[in-house]
Amino acid sequence: MIDDTHDPALTSWVESANDPGTDFPLQNLPFGRFRGASNEPWRIGVAIGDCVLDLAAAGLIDSQDMAALLAQGASRRRALRRALSQGLRHGSAERSRFEAALRPLAQVELGLPCDIGDYSDFYAGIHHATAVGKLMRPDHPLLPNYKWVPIGYHGRASSIVPSGTPIRRPCGQIKPAEAPQPWLAATRRLDYELEMGIVIGPGNALGEPIPIAQAEDHIFGFVLLNDWSARDLQAWEYQPLGPFLAKSFATTISPWIVTLEALAPFRAPYERPAADPQPLPYLDSPHNRAHGALDITLEVWLRTPAMRVPQRLMRSNLRDLYWTVAQLVTHQTVNGCNLRPGDLLGTGTVSGPGEDQGGSLLELTAGGRRPLNLSNGETRTFLQDGDTVILRAYCVREGLRRIGFGECAGTILPAREV
């Protein structure tokens, strides 16, 4: 539903929100948690330009319980968005009350936007699945279930950290194919994965699947997600039960949940190649075909210790996914599994169709065999200590205000000694 909160002509009395380059114009209004000092409790805020609006201080909410806010239905979410949009507009009668509730982003710490009960990670990026599959099975990279089942696995919730948290290079068992036995060592093949995370709103009771027609009612919004991966640990441990320690050392997410309402003007049709199987009926709906996809540009940037500014490594689009976010929510619950407010669903790595559009170094370097040449003369196969990986995302469309997701960044620290 596109309403007047998306009007590109609207401007805010928070002047930085009118800067054409900001991720957080009046049309975005993403939710997060902030605090002024590390001994204070987290407070719920909304990003606007280079500030955060303290929602309780502005009189818009009564409690700092983000799960309760997420659990509200879509109509309450839309009413809150409208109140925010109206209060932050030029000429708002609420300006003085809202102005007293504004804090510069530069003066606050941003935390995880919500407590995350369960985190599951899908594999919906077909170009990623194909490229990774090719490294192991050149003749049939995609397994027979790929185009039928939204493949996913459970991830680790405890080690999800907000953007900016340093990432310690993990240790684990490594066994190259030619070695007679494994040993414990720091990973030599540390990688990132470019993903989007779906933040669950109300959720469902155990045993009550969410039909696809209602799936979007349970999506509060989206964050960027870096599924840090240790490829050598993964290769040795992952059979037969899937990735475990190769992933559980850390997952970084961006601090602002961009709502499904903010993304309404950037919906797109969801189509499959005619030769592909069509989704089973439980994963299909007219709305999903007409509007199920999201036109969000995604980017990976790298800053090595030798660089003054980061360099962009690739660009893809969330439309490159093989499954829609509604399909992921419905599939996750079709067996009765319950989703709770704040649960996180990763999309899987969003790579584009081109060889230079891999959403991980594994893809961009053909499994480490073809080093990436950086613009300052350095090369990389996998990440080195001190490297900073930054994920970015934004929506642009003719005649609309650009909205962005902020940054999802992490810098690699050296491993502990083992």
Next chain:
Amino acid sequence: MIDDTHDPALTSWVESANDPGTDFPLQNLPFGRFRGASNEPWRIGVAIGDCVLDLAAAGLIDSQDMAALLAQGASRRRALRRALSQGLRHGSAERSRFEAALRPLAQVELGLPCDIGDYSDFYAGIHHATAVGKLMRPDHPLLPNYKWVPIGYHGRASSIVPSGTPIRRPCGQIKPAEAPQPWLAATRRLDYELEMGIVIGPGNALGEPIPIAQAEDHIFGFVLLNDWSARDLQAWEYQPLGPFLAKSFATTISPWIVTLEALAPFRAPYERPAADPQPLPYLDSPHNRAHGALDITLEVWLRTPAMRVPQRLMRSNLRDLYWTVAQLVTHQTVNGCNLRPGDLLGTGTVSGPGEDQGGSLLELTAGGRRPLNLSNGETRTFLQDGDTVILRAYCVREGLRRIGFGECAGTILPAREV
């Protein structure tokens, strides 16, 4: 450490605790949560005979925050155990205060013993891994990593339910090998898995592995765990990222956490066959070799709707595991992954070496090809609606008081229509 709380001559003024058949004698003292009515908050209690002692009412704790109790170190845990043992003994001066805090188990509802942040499930039962591997790879059932890596995967925390919760038969995608494409249906191969769950005490900070010498300080205790599994969903979905919807519809645990202190007299040496590789140094310690294993008898019982009393299907022992619980804790954190109080680690299915010791129907029926004959003339390949599966566990040793784990039970409800 074995102290006077384990003395088999000790008896309680709670007479039912002196019954030789009780799971909860004075020597056990397991922790759980109970309430008198469904609109009341959960309270922390300790099982004694056929009663529960309300810890706050007895003046032993100040808050009903189980995570805070779990987070206490081993010395605080031992002090609480001593206070409980002394107060519940015959002749205790605290008898009247404790007696006022007793509730009959028959009059309370038992919940999950703690809030579970993350649940991971290992695969440490080598007889199970071998039997399941044989169904797919008769010539080399165990993969090359099995004897080096404690294989595990992340599980779903939201759908963990306490004993007694009915289990709805799940739906999902099914594709038999001979079918040209999958369809959505209720599982036809619903199974249980007999496991023990490790409940984490204090836990570790992100990036700080737990060395094996300290692993047991982070184990609060153990529960029974039924890892319900839909084998047909699993076969179609599990490549390449492991089990997902085949497991996430429900996991049942028993309501009482039997502490590592209660189990102290039932420790056993941990040995491997001489021909097997020895554990890597980070998974090895003199204490682990001398005392790492636990001598706990495990049983699966089945009651079909046609039975008046349940029938025992198998018996195994936690000593049948290939890895110790300390090794599982250390391995899970070797990459820096953080464990939090209340996190749950499943051991994996504990099957014994015999063909009749499979911890799942998949094993007992050779993948459904050899139906199990029940004593009343019925047969089973997989579970039918109305079947109740009951897991039990207990420790017996010459000269010691038997202690038990209570029940971990669930009854199958028919699937919803799809």
